[in-house]
Amino acid sequence: MTCKEFLAILDDVIDESISPGMRSEIEVHLRKCGHCEVVFNTVRKTIEIYRCHELYEFPAEVSESLHNAIMDRCRAAKGDSQSS
Amino acid sequence: MSTIQPVAGQNEQHPDVALVERVRAGDLSAYDTLVRKYERQLFRISQHITQNREDAEDVMQDAFLKAYEKLDQFQGNSKFYTWLVRIAVNESLMRLRKRRTGKVVSIDENIETEEGSVPRDFADWAPNPEQNYNQAELAETLKKTIQGLPEGFRVVFLLRDVEGLSTEETAEALGLSVPAVKSRLLRARLQLRERLTRFFKKKMPPVAPRGSEAEA
Numbered sequence: 001m002t003c004k005e006f007l008a009i010l011d012d013v014i015d016e017s018i019s020p021g022m023r024s025e026i027e028v029h030l031r032k033c034g035h036c037e038v039v040f041n042t043v044r045k046t047i048e049i050y051r052c053h054e055l056y057e058f059p060a061e062v063s064e065s066l067h068n069a070i071m072d073r074c075r076a077a078k079g080d081s082q083s084s
Numbered sequence: 085m086s087t088i089q090p091v092a093g094q095n096e097q098h099p100d101v102a103l104v105e106r107v108r109a110g111d112l113s114a115y116d117t118l119v120r121k122y123e124r125q126l127f128r129i130s131q132h133i134t135q136n137r138e139d140a141e142d143v144m145q146d147a148f149l150k151a152y153e154k155l156d157q158f159q160g161n162s163k164f165y166t167w168l169v170r171i172a173v174n175e176s177l178m179r180l181r182k183r184r185t186g187k188v189v190s191i192d193e194n195i196e197t198e199e200g201s202v203p204r205d206f207a208d209w210a211p212n213p214e215q216n217y218n219q220a221e222l223a224e225t226l227k228k229t230i231q232g233l234p235e236g237f238r239v240v241f242l243l244r245d246v247e248g249l250s251t252e253e254t255a256e257a258l259g260l261s262v263p264a265v266k267s268r269l270l271r272a273r274l275q276l277r278e279r280l281t282r283f284f285k286k287k288m289p290p291v292a293p294r295g296s297e298a299e300a
């Protein structure tokens with residue numbers, strides 16, 4: 001396996017949708033290729049970091065009023081469609 | 085490497101299906117439940133795309149209202165959530181377009197760029213590098229980094245990796261083909277990795293060890 005071939009299936013490796021045969025080929029490549037090993041590990045870490053850190057909290061102080069505003073608008077829409 | 089995820093049975097009915105049925109029958113409280121279930125995610129997605137909190141709040145309201153009004157058009161062959169995300173993404177892009185008047189905003193832009201499709205920086209990261217930053221610094225770094233991606237890559241990464249939609253669901257929510265989602269996802273992941281390497285790579289020791297891998 002070449003680095004280019006590894007890169008082409010990187011997403012499948014990360015999403016763990018590869019066959020056992022392919023998996024051992026990958027393991028062989030990673031053992032001897034430091035570059036691909038770093039890319040693999042740091043891409044995985046990149047995903048993990050973004051998944052674990054909520055960058056935009058749903059603001060507690062507005063969540064209730066937002067929720068109510070949504071439901072009010074839906075209620076109004078429902079009323080409209082029934083009266084027409 | 086770890087185990088293969090179990091796949092939910094095709095015949096198993098998603099709990100949203102019953103809620104949607106109740107809403108269609110005129111039960112608004114069922115819609116209340118659906119809104120509560122997904123408002124957090126929708127707000128996050130809208131905020132990521134619009135990068136503006138007021139816009140995100142508006143988008144969220146508009147998207148839920150639109151979904152309610154168009155519920156008749158919702159076909160049961162996709163998940164309610166995927167359908168909802170699609171509405172929210174479109175509303176968010178429309179908002180962006182309004183703000184950046186004159187500039188067309190679409191998730192199709194900038195896809196031809198080759199930048200970042202091949203890794204260049206192979207420096208290894210420090211173990212748990214995020215722990216070297218305080219929460220505010222880290223959040224700032226992560227935001228800036230993801231905001232630097234082209235729109236079409238950012239949204240794919242967001243839905244697929246942050247929100248956990250499947251490749252097929254992401255394709256459906258964005259109106260893209262599965263291969264297009266895959267190629268964008270790879271490039272988004274590689275570009276983010278490359279950019280984060282600047283912050284997270286191992287600090288060089290004061291005296292570099294001679295010989296060993298210095299030529300790499």
Ligand SMILES: [Zn+2]
Pocket residue numbers: 002003004006029033035036037
């Ligand atoms: Zn390699």
